[in-house]
Amino acid sequence: QSALTQPRSVSGSPGQSVTISCTGPNSDISPYNFVSWFQQYPGKAPKLLIYHVTKRPSGVPDRFSGSKSGNTASLTISGLQAEDEADFYCFAKGNGFTGVFGTGTKLTVL
Amino acid sequence: EVQLVESGGGLVSPGKSLRLSCTASGFKFEASTMHWVRQVPGRGLEWLSGIISTGRFEDYADSVKGRFTISRDNGRNSLYLQMDGLRGDDTATYYCVKDIGETFWAFEYWGQGTPVNVSS
Numbered sequence: 271q272s273a274l275t276q277p278r279s280v281s282g283s284p285g286q287s288v289t290i291s292c293t294g295p296n297s298d299i300s301p302y303n304f305v306s307w308f309q310q311y312p313g314k315a316p317k318l319l320i321y322h323v324t325k326r327p328s329g330v331p332d333r334f335s336g337s338k339s340g341n342t343a344s345l346t347i348s349g350l351q352a353e354d355e356a357d358f359y360c361f362a363k364g365n366g367f368t369g370v371f372g373t374g375t376k377l378t379v380l
Numbered sequence: 381e382v383q384l385v386e387s388g389g390g391l392v393s394p395g396k397s398l399r400l401s402c403t404a405s406g407f408k409f410e411a412s413t414m415h416w417v418r419q420v421p422g423r424g425l426e427w428l429s430g431i432i433s434t435g436r437f438e439d440y441a442d443s444v445k446g447r448f449t450i451s452r453d454n455g456r457n458s459l460y461l462q463m464d465g466l467r468g469d470d471t472a473t474y475y476c477v478k479d480i481g482e483t484f485w486a487f488e489y490w491g492q493g494t495p496v497n498v499s500s
Contacts, residue, residue, distance in 0.1 A: 271442065273424065304485040308425075315475060315493060316425065321486030359425050363485040367439035371417075371425040 271364050274299070274372035281378040287348040292360030292372045294341045304363035305338055307345045309356045316359060320345060347377070355379045382406040382489045384476045389494030392466055402459040402476030402491060410454040413479035415487065416461045418472040418496075426472075429461065433482055444470075466498045 275293045282288040292299070292307075299305060305323045308316035318327055320336035323343065333349045343360055360372035388400040400416070415430040429450040431438040438450045449462040459476055473493040480486040 306486055308487070310425075315490035316487070317490075318486060318488055321480065321484070321488075325486075327480070327486075327488060361425075361427070361485075361487070367430060367437065367483075368441060369427045369430075369485060370441075371427060374424040 271368060271370045273370055274360055274362060276358075276360060276372040276375045278373075279376045279378065281380055282347075282350045283380045284350055284352060286350050287346060288350060288377065289347075290345045290358050290360075290375045290377070292343040292345070292362070294343075294362060297341055299338060299341050299343050300362040300364070302363065303338065304369070305336065305343045306361040307334075307336055307343075308359045308361065309354075310359065311356050319358075350379055352379050382478065384478060384489055384491035386474065386476045386491045386494035389474060389496045391497045391499065393500050394467060394498055396466055397462070397464045398466060398496060400461040400463065400474055400476075400494060400496075404457045404459065404476075404478070407478065407489075409452075409457040412481065413483050414450075414452060414459045415477040415479065416448075416450060416459075417475045417477050417487070417490075418470075419475070419493075420469075420472045428474075430479075431459070463496070466496075468498050470496060471498045472496060 303323045307320040310316040323338045363369040416428040429440045447465045476491040477487045478489040480488040
């Protein structure tokens with residue numbers, strides 16, 4: 271299964287909003303809405319930000335939100351902060367008991 | 381506090397085998413689907429394998445199917461990854477990952493990772 275497609279990089283200024291897209295090869299990126307988003311700092315393990323397209327684990331600020339339309343999922347970060355600068359990965363469960371990550375996006379806070 | 385501690389990584393020659401272990405604590409291990417995910421240095425994440433709570437079902441990414449085997453021992457709160465026929469492109473950091481529940485496909489907790497270097 272090929273990796274999901276994400277933009278290599280996005281940027282924004284503090285206080286602004288940015289959106290990261292995640293595109294799959296089929297008409298529906300994940301038919302059962304098993305789409306997640308992760309934030310990863312250099313040298314650290316990834317952290318779960320969003321699961322099941324829109325749900326946030328406890329402790330994740332509501333500045334992070336997810337959505338899905340057809341073959342594309344999106345992560346929006348509003349009220350951008352300096353500490354948001356990191357790599358972001360999407361994940362989608364495919365057919366059967368398998369899944370695939372996105373190619374990753376580097377967020378730069380200007 | 382949830383903890384996942386991987387071990388067993390290291391330097392191994394191509395074609396050889398390695399067994400990774402993950403010791404879990406701080407949650408009901410026997411109630412969670414568990415996964416292995418790897419990351420090549422400086423590159424992206426790759427889902428490798430998952431196993432349901434009872435251990436009666438698992439599956440693999442095409443890149444490791446037939447070479448890697450996932451298993452678990454709920455009595456020991458441990459997850460394993462047997463890696464056979466290792467190749468250079470298996471060089472990566474390997475993470476043990478806890479699902480939020482049973483087949484939620486929400487990777488809630490990650491270990492610190494154990495590095496595997498396949499080289500002659």
